[in-house]
Amino acid sequence: MTQTGVRRVLRRIGFAAAVLLALAAAAIALRLAFWPSARTRHYDVPRATVDVPVDPAAIARGGHLAASVAACTICHGDDLGGRLAFDDPLLGQGYTPNLTRGRGGIAASYDVADWVRALRDGVGRDGRGLLFMPVDHYRHLSDADLGALIAYFRSLPPVDNERTALALTPIAKALIDLGLSGDVVRAATIDHRAPPPRPPRDAGAYLVEIGGCTFCHGTSLTGGRGLEPGAPRAPDLTRRGRWRQAGEAAFIAAMRGGVTLDGRAIDPRYMPWQAYRRMTDEELRAVWSYLQRLPG
Ligand code: HEC
């Protein structure tokens, strides 16, 4: 081909690329303008309640779930008064809600149905889908445990903290609205009319469910990856994996000490072992026994 011929072909390719880009930009703009986003949509959720116990044992059970298994403290802070959970130039700043009765907290005005809607449906009191809350795991909480959690939050010492809103960048919002950032808004994936799922009968399966292990280790726990950027692969936890030979004591040591089987420290940003290490021996044994019974 002559040089002018080559130039003409290149110009055509450039033109076609520009047209495609313009079309893509127009499609994205239309999608953002007219498609109801999972983030800003209103979710209609029937009001439901559970019994909220008042006895100290049940409140202690709620505290245990919040700090160790369901790990609310990881995101909402050790005093559950909200904290800066992430700060990223691309994503923005994530100040989590204050769950106490203090200034800026929700517990003083939240009624039981508000708690149930947040934890079973992933919907806030304003009808918006809550971002980042792992509600597909909390949905499986039994009525008794959900009631115990609510009782515990109501009993918490008030924390004054009014800086409790997510401040996402326009880029992060657009990525979520386009559905490119995964299931960040769990409310969009839940059938709010259906009855809540029945909690697993097996104690270990129940703890794995509400502890959210499958969130990172994969739906069949044979390995996966969490959402945190830069996270290493979360290994296979079934008997097919290397844990079979290691045994229960090594497993409990790993969960309590935050170390992998080869003795490496696990970064708590990638796995919330600082919460899980507070699980009782009995609970960790139940988790181990369940993992060993999985087919892998
Ligand atoms: C992975 C982080 C994470 C974990 C774990 C987590 N939360 Fe949240 N939670 C959030 C974020 C972020 C928001 C704010 C979402 C929004 O504004 O869209 C939130 C919102 C809430 C709200 C709604 C508050 C409102 O303004 O209406 C409640 C209630 C709540 N969380 C309770 C809990 C409880 C109880 C647990 C433990 C069982 C828990 N959260 C665990 C991140 C988390």
Ligand code: HEC
């Ligand atoms: C937020 C993501 C996340 C969650 C939730 C999570 N893990 Fe992990 N887990 C990881 C990652 C990532 C690693 C690997 C860390 C490394 O290699 O540094 C890991 C490592 C482990 C290890 C050590 C594995 C090995 O082969 O050495 C065990 C045991 C473990 N997790 C058990 C659990 C259990 C049980 C649960 C639920 C109660 C759970 N994890 C929940 C992300 C997670």
